[in-house]
Amino acid sequence: MRTRAWAVSWTLARAAMAILTIAAIAAQLVKSVDTARELGRDVATTIANFFSFFTILSNTGTAVVLLWAVAWYLVRGRRVDVEPLGLAVALASVSTYMIITGIVYNTLLRTIVLPQGSEPIPWSNEVLHLIGPVFLLADVFVGPLRRALSWRSLWTILAFPIAWVIYTMLRGPLTTNPVSGDPFWYPYPFLDPNSPGGWPSVVVYVVGIAVAIVVVGGFVVWWGRRRGIASMDAEPSAVHVGDTSARR
Structure with a gap:
């Protein structure tokens, strides 16, 4: 999985996943707008609500970062041994968000019945x-270059969920x-303080999900440190795959 052929293959897979994600977001947005117009x-x-969902923001960010990774590889990646720092942090971030999206949706939200006209x-x-989160999890394990x-990058990963x-x-x-028509x-639903559980329930869920993000983000960084190339300023051929002496 560290061969040139694998790098090209996975880059094409990233491009396909980005296009599929954009198509899925666009299709759901069009449906939501059409439904809103039909029902007044x-x-x-x-x-605004559509782009306030963590799922939509995470998937949008994922599409952008995957296309960035594709463009970087096509322009420069074939001549270097390691991805740039900014791209590495962005990939670690969207991977964390998408894995959390998959976990939260499939454990807490999949069985919730939505109001008529709001079905996805x-x-x-x-x-x-599901597909996006699984792909980004796979990208953590097999993404090339x-x-x-550093562990400090975990703070960057946590910044967006906190802001959201x-x-x-x-x-x-x-x-x-x-x-x-409610004034909120x-x-x-687990973030709604007007629900039967009130603010105590919201706080419990927020803390629980925050812990999950720290754990998943920590795992993504840890695994990257385990299998990635450590030099932060690697030039072409300066640090070679498998050189564990350079790892932080």
């Missing part, structure tokens, strides 16, 4: 919640639900 819901709020497109739903990151939770909890009571809107 506020379209602007519907779109089946194939798009599976791409965003991976760079070993703050944004979600501040925006929630300021947004009218376009489906039910939260993307996931």
Whole structure:
């Protein structure tokens, strides 16, 4: 899996996954907007809510980062031994977010019945919640030219989920639900303090998911340090695959 042929093959797989992800997001967005128009819901709020879901943001980020990885490999990656630091951190970040998306959706949300007209497109739903997370998990293990990151990069990985939770909890009571008309809107029921469990339940879920993100992000960084190339400033052929003496 460290051969040139594997690098080319996985780069093509990354391109295909990025295109499939974009198609899934676009299809679901079009359906959501069309449904909002048909049922007389506020379209602007519907779109804003759509891009407030952690799943949508994670998948959007994933598509961007995968296309970045593809472009980098085609332009420069065939002549170097390790991916650039920025790309490495971005891949570790979206991998963490997508793995968490898959875990949370398939353990907490898959069986929840949504209001009529809010149902996702089946194939798009599976791409965003199952196929994408599985692909990014595989990318952690078999992605080519991976760079070993310092443990400090875990703070960068955690930055987006923290910002998203703050944004979600501040925006929630300021947004009218376009489906039910309630004077609040939260993307996931376990984040809604107006639910029967109230704020104590929200806090428990937030803490639990935060721990899960730390664990998954820590695993992604640890595995990258175990199998990646450690030099942060590696030039072509400067650090060779399998040179464990350079690892941090």
